[in-house]
Amino acid sequence: MASFSAAAMLRKWDRDRALMPYVIAVTMVTLGFSWFMVVSFENPFARLWQLPSGESAIGMLQPAGALPMVLADGNGLNPLLRHPGMIIHPPVLYTGFVSFVVPYAFAIAALATRRADDEWIRTTRRWTLVGWLFLSLA
Numbered sequence: 001m002a003s004f005s006a007a008a009m010l011r012k013w014d015r016d017r018a019l020m021p022y023v024i025a026v027t028m029v030t031l032g033f034s035w036f037m038v039v040s041f042e043n044p045f046a047r048l049w050q051l052p053s054g055e056s057a058i059g060m061l062q063p064a065g066a067l068p069m070v071l072a073d074g075n076g077l078n079p080l081l082r083h084p085g086m087i088i089h090p091p092v093l094y095t096g097f098v099s100f101v102v103p104y105a106f107a108i109a110a111l112a113t114r115r116a117d118d119e120w121i122r123t124t125r126r127w128t129l130v131g132w133l134f135l136s137l138a
Contacts, residue, residue: 022109096134102127
């Protein structure tokens with residue numbers, strides 16, 4: 001998301017000088033919210049560990065003497081999810097969703113500045129097509 005936001009900020013500022021402060025604000029709020037959710041509530045890299053005492057622990061790094069926890073219930077991974085295509089599906093899908101932050105920021109900026117013209121739509125057309133491409137590939 002930060003890469004897409006930075007790439008959007010590197011474009012020419014001449015045409016949409018009035019929109020860019022709002023675009024920057026919206027992308028930064030979106031980035032900040034995503035960062036806040038990952039740091040505060042759920043770490044996507046945390047794992048369950050079985051401590052030598054028999055207790056379980058949650059953490060990114062392996063505690064001393066701990067083994068990865070294997071849960072006994074359940075039937076394991078669905079056979080449909082074992083396909084090699086599922087390796088690329090989540091990151092490509094995430095990239096598609098994240099790439100729509102730029103058109104969203106321009107839309108909010110156009111609403112904030114009360115611009116009724118279609119200049120911001122032409123500006124974000126390529127960004128929308130990139131997001132659509134990634135979502136179609138996923």
